[in-house]
Amino acid sequence: MKHLLAYVNMLKKIFDSQTGAAALIASMIVAIGLLSIVLSTTIIAINNKNSLESFTQNINNFYNAEIGMQESLLQVKNDPNNLTFGNLTLGKSTIASQFVESANGACDPAVECVFTPGSGWWGEYFNWSEDHPDMQVDPYPGPTPTPTQHDWFDDIYKTHEQLDSSLIFHLTAWFPYDGTQWENKEGYSHDYFFGLHWRAQVTAPAAGNYGYNLASDDDSWVTLNGIVVVNNSGTHASFTKTGNIFLSAGINLVDVYFAERHTVDSGFRFSFDNPSLIITPYPEACNQAAECKSNIETNASSTKSSRKIRYTCDNDMSNCVWSELVP
Numbered sequence: 334m335k336h337l338l339a340y341v342n343m344l345k346k347i348f349d350s351q352t353g354a355a356a357l358i359a360s361m362i363v364a365i366g367l368l369s370i371v372l373s374t375t376i377i378a379i380n381n382k383n384s385l386e387s388f389t390q391n392i393n394n395f396y397n398a399e400i401g402m403q404e405s406l407l408q409v410k411n412d413p414n415n416l417t418f419g420n421l422t423l424g425k426s427t428i429a430s431q432f433v434e435s436a437n438g439a440c441d442p443a444v445e446c447v448f449t450p451g452s453g454w455w456g457e458y459f460n461w462s463e464d465h466p467d468m469q470v471d472p473y474p475g476p477t478p479t480p481t482q483h484d485w486f487d488d489i490y491k492t493h494e495q496l497d498s499s500l501i502f503h504l505t506a507w508f509p510y511d512g513t514q515w516e517n518k519e520g521y522s523h524d525y526f527f528g529l530h531w532r533a534q535v536t537a538p539a540a541g542n543y544g545y546n547l548a549s550d551d552d553s554w555v556t557l558n559g560i561v562v563v564n565n566s567g568t569h570a571s572f573t574k575t576g577n578i579f580l581s582a583g584i585n586l587v588d589v590y591f592a593e594r595h596t597v598d599s600g601f602r603f604s605f606d607n608p609s610l611i612i613t614p615y616p617e618a619c620n621q622a623a624e625c626k627s628n629i630e631t632n633a634s635s636t637k638s639s640r641k642i643r644y645t646c647d648n649d650m651s652n653c654v655w656s657e658l659v660p
Contacts (some may be wrong), residue, residue: 372410394634427634429631430631433643454500455496457530458491458509458528459528468525469596476552486528500602505550531588533614534586535587536585537581542580543610544576547565548600549600553589557585589603629646631641643658
């Protein structure tokens with residue numbers, strides 16, 4: 334404004350010093366100059382206003398997109414079958430979200446869960462140390478209700494996993510860690526202090542009682558759908574149990590546990606009597622649903638700004654990875 338007044342005063346002096354046609358020309362020059370200054374000032378003000386509005390809308394859309402995404406995630410968690418999201422309006426912003434299937438379409442089961450039916454048991458191998466408080470205990474400890482009562486089958490002790498076609502092993506001299514990369518004899522003639530956890534889907538042709546034969550030195554258990562149905566636990570010489578396990582028609586989940594906790598012999602054997610049962614390996618990971626990555630995309634847009642984001646989530650929408658997209 335100060336510069337505008339100075340310019341007007343300068344032109345006024347020029348105008349006052351002129352007469353006749355010169356004065357008319359001078360007045361026209363003054364008018365044109367004033368009009369030019371006013372137009373320039375107006376354009377600058379408009380541009381400043383537009384820039385400020387764009388900046389404000391951009392900030393709003395930055396947060397609006399996150400709000401729309403959280404609303405979509407909440408909807409899916411509450412109603413997993415509802416994958417259609419309504420638009421939201423916040424101020425001058427319209428927020429639209431959509432569910433985008435993973436690029437591969439339908440989910441495939443994990444590779445380790447695909448086995449030939451009847452190929453055996455999936456085994457997890459655990460190796461302990463003599464220093465573990467449950468090893469080399471005298472007098473010999475008695476039975477315990479469940480294998481999970483101990484920490485013996487925690488992952489910190491697991492060395493590897495493998496497929497075992499059968500569970501028929503030597504009853505007094507079975508030492509699977511001898512001669513392997515995990516061998517640790519701790520001064521003994523064999524690698525004692527180890528355990529196994531086998532798992533399989535046992536398919537029965539009909540519901541009924543199916544005979545079994547279990548022998549172990551030391552602890553062993555059999556669980557059916559997570560419930561202990563045979564308990565042969567405790568530190569003891571090879572001891573055999575026989576009987577029946579009721580299986581439903583179709584697939585039954587059977588787990589077998591074994592622990593060797595002393596330095597006198599080691600052995601294990603388990604089998605069903607009926608050859609019609611189909612025993613198929615079933616690792617613990619197969620209990621989990623097939624891992625499908627699903628995408629939710631949210632776009633928050635207004636007249637002068639737009640922002641688009643994507644959340645790539647796991648099955649239950651609890652673990653999501655955020656990414657920014659080009660609108």
